[in-house]
Amino acid sequence: MSAEIRAWVKEYEQKLRAEARTEGHREGLNEGRAEEAARAVLTALRVRGIAVPDVARERILAEKDPDTLERWLERAIVAGSLAEVLDGLS
Template sequence: MADLSFYVSPLSEEIREEGRAEGRAEGRAENILIVLGARRIDVAHATREKITTCRDPELLRGWLLRSAVVATAEEIFGEDAPSEQ
């Protein structure tokens, strides 16, 4: 019988959690671009790159909330953007 202890080990759980966090980050980045696109806001290549390469789900969450109210895509990054209420 095969040793399956790795699949219940702390290392295995850490790897799974990293995968889940990466998936959340990718999903939020995609959602930001969807919201900006739906609002017909142009997204420069550099801005798109910054959004899609970010791996911090909480930072992306803030950007997603801001994407619903900003006038330009770049405003999602600024301190002067509307707060996430």
């Protein structure tokens, strides 16, 4: 393999590693944001005096979709019950 090709391969590998680090960083940020949003939902429910059973708490903390978490937070601020907050809660 020529020196030119080795240099290109090395540069390409470095680029791939940098992209992987950037993607990992982005995923970490998104996970952190989802966790904070879930905790905000739980805080709103706690402040409003709405009991949250363990199964519902786990469901809220496991949710990663920002739109769903935002919808739940909006509902938690005005809801009278947990069933009014979470979609499909039986």
